[in-house]
Amino acid sequence: MRAVIYICFCLFTLSCTQKKQSENDAVKLDHTRSVSKGDSAIGIPKTLTEIKSAYSNTINNLKQNSLQADSVKYNCAGERSGTITYFEKDGKLILIKHSYNEYDHFSAVDQYFIKDDSLYFTYSQQTAWSFESGSAAESTTKDDITESRIYITNNQAILCLEKRYTIKSKSTNNPIPDQIQNKSVECKNTGSIIRNLKNLLAFKSKPEGSCLGK
Incomplete structure (x- = not known):
């Protein structure tokens, strides 16, 4: 009789333990679901x-190659050519990257960061190259580079940063871009940025080789 009572007690204890563990697992699962739902609900x-x-x-x-990319090239009679990539x-x-050249002495990369069809950040790197002046610098070129970062809310710039530096082809002491501090500059109207973005969006459906903006 004592053996029967002992077995019943053990079964009851095991049942309670499994129920408690199941409840804990359910709480963890519900928490995970709520976090995932919260992440997807983050807005602009x-x-x-x-x-x-x-x-x-x-x-x-982008670094993890987890974005779908679609690229299209354009050429404007040799005066301007580039590649637009939609991510x-x-x-x-969520991102448009526009790499382009104008004639032979200017190139640029513009990036437009988008969330729910709204632009919230742009990054631009413009490079103008030329030969250094002076006989001692013959055949030596230099790249004058400007990086711009613009933080945008409701199509209005709320913070604008800029850094400028020069890279010389024969210099052994060129600046390291990542070590150069950004400087806060006065923000301009974002009208031209929004127009450029609209042109890039509209160009996605145009045939390869067309001229951007035409």
């Missing part, structure tokens, strides 16, 4: 902190 970034976070997420996805995540456009 508006503050500097939100913009930087959204930017970092896009760059990480998507889960079917949504």
Whole structure:
């Protein structure tokens, strides 16, 4: 009789333990679901902190090759040519990269970061190259480079940063771009940026080789 009572007690204890473990697992699962739902519910970034976070997420996805990319090239009678790449995540456009050259002495890369069809950040690197003046510098070229970073909320710039530096072809002491501090500059109207973005969006459906803006 005592043996029967002992067995019943053990079965009851095991049942309670399994039930408690199941409840704990359910709580963990519900928490995971709520976090995932919260992540997907993040809207258009508006503050500097939100913009930087959204930017970092896009760059990480880019480095991990987890974005779908579609590129199209254009040529404007040899005066201007370039490549536009549209990056998507889960079917949504999140980045446009525009690399282009004008004549022989200017090149640029413009990047437009997008969330829910709204522009929140742009990065631009423009390079103008030329020969150094002076007989001693013959055949030596220099690249004058300007990097621009613009934080945007509701199509208005809220912070504009810039850095300028020069890279010389025969110099052994060129500056290291990542070690150069950005300087805060006065923000300009974003009208031209928005127009450029609209042109890039519209160009996606045009045939290869067409002239951008035509």
